[in-house]
Each structure stands twice: as C-alpha cells, then as structure tokens.
Amino acid sequence: MSEIVKARNVSMKFKAVDALTDVSLDVAPGEQVALLGHNGAGKTTLFRILLGFIRPTAGSISIAGFTPGSDGARRIVSYLPEQVAFPKMLTGREVVRFYARLKGAPLDDVQAVLAKVDLVDAADRRVETYSKGMRQRLGLAQALVGRPALLLLDEPTSGLDPLSRQHFYELIAEVARQGGAVLLSSHGLSELEAKTDRVAILRKGQLVADAPLSDLQREANLPIRIRVRAASSEIDSVHAEMGGARINGASVELFCELGDKMRILSRISGLGAKVEDVDVSPPTLDQIYRHFSKVGDDETPRGML
C-alpha cells in the first residue's frame, strides 16, 4: 500500500521546547487516523509540518511523494485549522466558492459540499449571522471542496453538538470510502466515539500509541468494574463474601481483569437473593486514553502543584 503521509523520525524543537520528538506516522489512502493528545502535546505542530509551514528540525516527511508545502503537495491537501474566522461580510457560499477557486475545484462542488455540511439554507446569509457550530461546519465545507486526497483537520469537532459530531464522522467516513485519507486531531478518545480506523496518541511530543482502537483496548488491559447492589441488611455479608470497596452504603465495587469477569459474576450469582442488581462496566474510552497519555501520573494537572 502506498502511504499518502509518510513521516519518519520527525522532531521539532522550538528554542527550549521539544514540540515533537522522533515521531513516525503513516496514513494510507482511504484511512482515517485520529491524532490525540493533551493541550501542547504537539498536534498542531505536526499539522503545520505536514503543510510545509514549518520545517522539522529532524526527520523526513513526504506527502504522496512530494515535499510538504510544494506545489504538488498543496494540490492534494486540504486543511481545517484549529481556529479560523472567515470574513464576516461574506456569505457562506462566497467563502466556499473562494476556496474552491483557489484550489481550482469545479464550482459545482460548492453546492455539493454546502449540502453535505447542511448549510444550504444558510448559504446566502453572511457569516456574521452564523452560530459557532455553523462556522465550524463552514470550515469543514471549505476543507472538503475539491475532493482532497488528504484532509488535515485540527480539532474539527470542537464546538459541534453530539448530533452534528455524529454527522461529521459520517462525512469523514464517506471521504475515506472514496479513497481520501483523513488525519484529524482531538483532545480525547471519547470525542471520537470510536469512529476512526486508527488512533495515534501524542504525549509531550512523543508518539505513545499508534494502533486500531480495539488493539489499544487490549493492550491497556484495564480492569473491568463490577458494582453489586444489595439490600441494606445484606450489604455487610455481601462485602464480607466478595471483598472490594463499599460505596453509597448499599453497593460494593470490585475491579477485575477481563479473564476473571465470568468467574466473579458466577460468584455473585451464587449469593442469590441478597443481590439486588449487578452493573458491569468495561473501561471507558477516556480511561484507555488516560492510560496511554498518563494524566495524573507524571503529568500532574497544573492546579495541583
């Protein structure tokens, strides 16, 4: 498979800051990759390098065989920056048409992408009247126009409500189905809603994970949480039997590995009528993300220093 993004051992140093250290990442046509990381992890820096705005201090990158920022690369790449404010006086349609012309895309595309992002009704209104989510969708329309072979989206879902977010991932999936490659950044796994093929996690400029979500789930091997609720008269004996921690006076909380789950559950069912309810929750996406990005481990939140 010929990768469209091929980054090898890329490092970026801004004076005292190591924004990226030895990052290698591939994205193939038709693939959707999520780039995750906390604030300052280096996501935007990587995008700027891929666009050729800044040159990495070490490593090599090619965009479909071209140098980032070269004419060839710019012809196939589309970008949605973290923050962009389109001219307030222009209408949505004028904004999209402007970028379509710059990219040399057919103008028929304009109406099509406006329809895709659900802005047809508002297309002839000035951008100043748009809501935050509409502006975000306009940014997306601008990126989609001209069928780019590589879409670089920096935090595209920030500011979108859950419904629009879902719609957004459907759009992205369609781009991928038609052979486009998508690299998008986000702050957390939960925002992704498990929609991308692959997840790459940056931590302080280092790539600490790069695998499909299911692989990450397995690799993290986080415990499963089981909560057992019992009548208040029985809670003590349930606690004595199962161990774990008492919570809320009426429940016991246990953690177990995936392999132990069925054994524990059958022990609980052995308790019979003492148990009122059992609640089993697998690790959340956020917990998996936190496992890899290690919040609270050595990256203590600033407020706690």
Added chain:
Amino acid sequence: MHGVLTIAATEIRIGLRNRWIILSSLILLAFALILVLLGSAPGGEVKTDAVTVVVASLSTLSVYLVPLIALLLAFDAIAGEIDRGTLQLVLASPVSRGAVLVGKFLGHVTVLGIAVSFGYGIAGLVAFFATGGGDLSALVGVGRLIVTSIILGATFIAIGYIASASVRQTGTAAALAIAIWLFAVVLYDLALLGGLLASQDGVFARDIFPWLLVLNPADAFRLYNMSAIDAAAVGSNLGGGAGAALPLSGLATMLSPIAWAILALGLSTLILKRIRP
C-alpha cells in the same frame, strides 16, 4: 492567475460590503467640496481657471489623505489574516505566496481607485459646472489628478503590506502604518525645510534637497501635479522654488512612486515567503 483574480475580486467585494469604498469616497468628496467652495470664492486677483485652482488644492489634499486611506486599507492585509487564521488556509492552497500578494494589491488598488474616482470626479464636476463650464482642458487636470492619486495610493498600499507582513499583530501593524504616514507626509517635509534653513552655503539646497524631494513618493506626486498645472499661476509651495533644479521633471517625476510601489511589493513578497503561519 486564477488565484490572483479570485483574491482581488474578494477584496473588492469585502471593500464594498464593509462600506470602505463608500466611506472613503465620502471623506474625499467632503474635503474636495470644501476646497471647491473655498476656491470659487471671489479672489480679487487675476482669475485663473477655477477648476485648475481646485485641482491644485486637491493635489495638496491628496498628499495627506490618499496615503492615509491606502495605509488603512493595507495594514490588515496580512497581519489580520494571520490573526483570523485565514492566511493558513490561503497558503495551504495551491496558490503561490506571490500571487496572494499581487491579488490583494490589485483588489486594494481597485477599491482605492473607485473611492478616488468618485470623490474627486464628483468634486471636479461640481467645480466645473459651478463656475459655469468653461475650458474643458481643466477637466483633463481632474483626470490627471485622479490617475496620479491612484498611483500614489498604490505605492502606499504596497508600503502598508511591508508593515502588515513584518508584524504578527494587527494592532502593531496599524501603529506602524500610522508611523509610516506621519513620517512620509509630515515629518519628512519638515525635516527638509529644516535642512534648507540650516544649510547656509546652499550646497544642501542645490545638490541634495531636490533628490530628497523626488525620493519621497508623496512629494514627487505633488511636484508632478504642480508642474502639470503651471504652478506659477496658482501660487506655489515647497516644490515650486526648486523647480528648475529637480533631477526628474514632468511625467518622469511619477517614476518615484512607481519605483517605490514595485520595490515595496517585492519586499513584502519576500517577507510573506518567510512567514510561518
């Protein structure tokens, strides 16, 4: 080429929508009409053509107003787009950075051109008919004033781009633009006058002053317009005295603003090429 025209057209559209064109036309028109009124008041001395008098005072007005309008139009061009994040989008597209700047330049010059043509055009016609018509050649003077004002404006638009591309904040770019205006159209002339007064032997007045005068695009613009309307008849100012000794004369004087415009465009393109958005 496609990109250049697209960018130019969008700048013009924005200029129309945000009332830039209307506003600057009205400002120019208001000042011009005041001058028309003052100029057509009975003078008592030998009556020169009223329209010509107005053109003479308008060209002095242009020296101050046109660079100001041009710089205000230009200071936001790059710094503002960096601020808003749209420069990243434009630079990520297949359009070259040089084309981006040329497109903006064409757009802004058109915006300024529309404003100047309206403002001075209407004032010129008012002066023409208020004085009961008369010599049509006086209207040629108005046309010459409009064209040279646009060239002067283009120069300061290009100079404004240097300011806009050199700093990252729009506010700083605005301050820089005002400083450029103050220097080019006010302080520069004051310094020259000071030099004239200070130099006793006349070397400065004879060998250096004329060059310095032509070097400044705003002064060159004034020199050209004054010489074109036979400054002597109207009562001259700074440029008039040095008339014969000028290194450039007639239309060639306008080479100064044109050369500055090309230089400034080239320089701002170089700076834009080094920007890392």
